[in-house]
Amino acid sequence: MRIHCLQHVPFEGPAAIADWAAERGHSLVVSRLYAGDDLPSPDAFDWLLIMGGPMNIYQEQQHPWLAAEKACIDRALAADKTLLGICLGAQLLADRLGSHVYAGPEREIGWWPLHLTEAGRRSSLFGGLDEPLQAYHWHGDTFELPAGAVCLASSSACVQQAFLYDKRVLGLQFHFEVTADSVRRLIEHCGEEITAGRYVQNAEQMLAINQEVFGRLHESLYRLLDRLASVDRSA
8 A cells, every 4th residue: 555644844754653554564655845845646645644733724824835735635535545634634634625623722732531432432443442542632723523524532622533534534633643752852843832721731741651651552543544444435
């Protein structure tokens, strides 16, 4: 399988998703949009992976590549590709599916639990995963559920944490893919966003997580990706 990753900043790459792809024998190509890399055409990939970043989807003036990226996502949707968006990537998917993206009532930064919806528990992607799911978060924006999509998970701070559209478009507001190193890099580059809030942990709390937690996180990630890769769209 051919995976193409759209990366918005140097410190938010595919992380554990790259490990999964390598272990499963899938190719992974990265377009570094911040560095001016070209965007792929739909015939160049099977999956489009859209990563996170500190920018907002509506900041096209500050980040001119956002307009071209949105057009790339539109082409992938029209070509019936599988798309996986994480954090900013999920917001971009929601936007391209016609939903409103906006500043949420609470910023959510740190390790906070996810709870599956009834649809999530019944779904072929999330069903049977540990609950509550411990996941990593770093976002202020959120989005309305796209028409025709199903909400699979929520948290106390954010109703829309995961959605599935047309069996092949998955948006995850949270991060399953982080490693201890990528958490440190996020704190290093975006630490000014760590200010007082009900759902904002400090750097010490975020860095205190042990490898066992990362192991469970990546086990859930691998199961989710394996299931997405095996989806039968004709069913």
